[in-house]
Amino acid sequence: MIKNETAYQKAIGKLKQDKEFIAKEKLRFKEMGLNDEQIDMAIEPLLSFHEQLKEEVEYYERIKRGSFNPILKFTDIGKSLIAYRIYMNMTQSELARKLEVSETQVSRDERNEYYGATTEKIEAVMSAMGMKATINIEVAPGLGA
Structure with missing residues (x-):
């Protein structure tokens, strides 16, 4: 969970780096001769971490705007x-x-x-x-x- 502005800025930077890295990895795997299905399997863990960080950034942005989830538990x-x-x-x-x-x-x-x-x-x-x-x-x- 992102808890301050510094961590938020780092997360934004990491998301940009991840996007570039994932694109490069896709290209590298394609050059190695992997088909689309194999490439998708190879980059799935990278995408999973990327999506998790993206969700954390979106949550931080929501709470900065004052949009809170109800407390159910x-x-x-x-x-x-x-x-x-x-x-x-x-x-x-x-x-x-x-x-x-x-x-x-x-x-x-x-x-x-x-x-x-x-x-x-x-x-x-x-x-x-x-x-x-x-x-x-x-x-x-x-x-x-």
């Missing part, structure tokens, strides 16, 4: 907290200062997408970013009384 809260921090143009360092913890701690929490964080920690992070939560719990269809 508690395990999604961490990713959403990171997304909101990015949207608010708050650095990990700024968040750390507000939480009165080290930047290393915030970095570690975000790297793990707050997995295993206590509710108190989640609430502290939300408070530091001026957020509040509204929880809506529903019974899944077919599971109710």
Whole structure:
């Protein structure tokens, strides 16, 4: 997951490099005498990594615009907290200062997408970013009384 502007710019550069590299590899494989099906099989892993990075870039661009996915599972809260921090143009360092913890701690929490964080920690992070939560719990269809 891209978590800051520097990583975003690097990812954009990497996407351009990947495109050029994939095109060169296609040409190289063609010159080796491989047919289209063999070329597609050979470059499939490159395309897969390229598409994954492209999705990460698109996600970062969406959250910078304020377009967030709904939180459907508690395990999604961490990713959403990171997304909101990015949207608010708050650095990990700024968040750390507000939480009165080290930047290393915030970095570690975000790297793990707050997995295993206590509710108190989640609430502290939300408070530091001026957020509040509204929880809506529903019974899944077919599971109710």
